[in-house]
Amino acid sequence: MTSDSREPAFDWGESDEGLAVEGRDVAPATPRPKTENPVLLALFGGLYAVWTIAWVLAIIAAPTQQASSLLDAIMYQFGEFLAIVSAPLWFGVVWWLSASAGIRARLTWLVAGLVVVFPLPLVLPVVFS
Numbered sequence: 001m002t003s004d005s006r007e008p009a010f011d012w013g014e015s016d017e018g019l020a021v022e023g024r025d026v027a028p029a030t031p032r033p034k035t036e037n038p039v040l041l042a043l044f045g046g047l048y049a050v051w052t053i054a055w056v057l058a059i060i061a062a063p064t065q066q067a068s069s070l071l072d073a074i075m076y077q078f079g080e081f082l083a084i085v086s087a088p089l090w091f092g093v094v095w096w097l098s099a100s101a102g103i104r105a106r107l108t109w110l111v112a113g114l115v116v117v118f119p120l121p122l123v124l125p126v127v128f129s
Helices: 038-061 070-097 103-116 120-127
Strands: none
Touching (some): 038 070
């Protein structure tokens, strides 16, 4: 297509940056970063999802307590919210921050997280009944 002086809006000059021109190759696009360990991501992602569902079930099964004030009720519900989001938040932060660390460090923090955010309120009534 030739540029016409009557249509300046369609004239981008002689720049061929990023275009394939006859006889030249276009520089390859940078590939998207892959997940280093897709099996580890799937395994621990699934475990942390199960922990999140277990926290939701534990909160649903727990008897509600009568709050003595509005602040007590708000803080109790905020604690429930934090219990639910603790597992996916731990998983996401560990996966993000340990991207440059080795597999051993990532695995250690993920296993530690499974222990720390374990849903005890769901398990304890079954154990002590």
